[in-house]
Amino acid sequence: MHALHPLLSGFAPIWALTGVGYLVGRSGLLGPQAEAVLSRFVFHVAMPAALFLMIARTPLERFANASMLAFAAGTAFATGLGLLAGQFLFHRKPGELAIGGMAAGYVNSANLGIPVAMQVLGDASFVAAVVLLQILFVTPAVLAVLDGRGAGLRALLTLPLRNPILLATALGAVASATGLHLPAELNHSCELLGGAGVPTALVALGISLHNRPPADAGSRRAEVGLTVLVKTLVQPLAAYAVAAFVLHLPPHQLLTVVLFSALPTAQNVYVYSREYGQGTSLARDAVLWSTLVSMATLSVISWSLGSA
Template identity: 85%
Template sequence: MPSLHPLLSGFAPIWALTGVGYVVGRTGLLGPHAEVVLNRFVFHVAMPAALFLMIARTPLDRFANPSMLAFAAGTAVATGLGLFVGRRLFRRKPGESAIGAMASGYVNSANLGIPVTMQVIGDASFVAPVVLFQILLVTPVVLAVLDGGAAGRRALLTLPARNPILLATALGAVFSATGMHLPAELNRSCELLGGAGVPTALITLGISLHNRPPAEGRSRRAEVGLTVAIKTLVQPLAALAVAGPLLHLPAHQLLTVVLFSALPTAQNVYTYAREYGQGAVLARDAVLWSTLASMATLSVISWALGPK
């Protein structure tokens, strides 16, 4: 079993930046509207730049392989179960249920996927197809539900042009398919903007901890607990069932698929929830608690499926 220190090294920046955000919120350093303004910066500026470059630089055929089939199956099971929990068990509105579904199956592939898989298996190449799958397939569906609830069905026709995340995704896909490249100066500008997205999102998440409601109730705590359990236990087990007994993937690929499926909820989910005012508390708590729980589940997976 790999030592705990290499795995913890991937989580340390997340906790550190979230802690910085909490201190910023508690001291009021950036004023009372810091959470809203920073979240809008991430959603409308930094994240679109990062997603555009990531997709533009990645061949679109990267996610057409058996490993991605297993990962997608695990994601489908987790998001479907998360949707059921929100709609049927807790009677949430469609937008809140969509965030709950996303929190149940949308993994932190780039932030944690790269350091964790590099430490455990020495190969982070699976990050690219996972990112493509989540950005090109999962994100548009969730944002369509959120935008439809906020602006009505007719507005969905113009959603790609109005939503910066989807617009950046579409442009990135065009650049990837055609082999086009930005001029060096614009490319560097996008890199600088995109690089600000993750740390700003984590600081915003930390600020939200200081602004959390004084009482959330048993129902909300139960919903968060179920969401975290689906994310950290059900999703990797579903991926394991497909990758092993059904697809008979080699040991190396099996470990990779299950590791990625066990990664915690991405902070992007909180960014989307906060921007649309739907399920932000659930998203925030799912990110935090799944990140904590995944330190244990990732260690167990590494020990159980890793090289002996």
């Protein structure tokens, strides 16, 4: 029961805001284009503001440590399995492959990782390193595929100028490296915009649940099930293997790495899929089901490794 309270406190806002979105969709309060408009607001306005501030305020060298190496190994393994499954088992197109790989390995590090880390570990400092890894390395690779304008040098160099997420990431990295600070008024404006990102994304996710098209009888359910299995079980096991048997991390660092690796799929994956129209149903269902399943897996990890 030790792990139950922190998990419930972290998960409750996710379910509540998703439920609000479902009721909004069911009532038709915001009209038929509500999901699309809210998702575009998150992608083009709120999320870039939040990412810029988070990266600008975090030293870039923070992710260069043994714990992050173990976490990155688990992320790479899970993402690779998601890509292989999409390619050889479900025969998905490149954009869908990118979303499938992201859904299998991209963790909900901020709005769920922070409360769980604070109450299970007593320290949420690892969150910043995880966010940096995912935003600086995983996200650009996925968005480069989703952009769909070729892999030439010009396309790759101009991608940040065409994508608000990558532009905010690049500007945040420059600000972090140079020690640049925004004026207080502009900084506060970015904080307000960024703070709207997570709740708006969850409301949009909830709206998408209303009148969603039925999943394909076989392949779609199997793909969602396999993605959730990789995300909630395989990724933390892979991170554990690297952290315990290769890097020989001490118990507290081992718990930190495995706990963060077991976090469910981030709602960012759904936002990206909705923006580019690729793998939307997979992303939506992976976020929902991995969030539900992770309540059990996170409890087991907290109990077993926390006791050790």
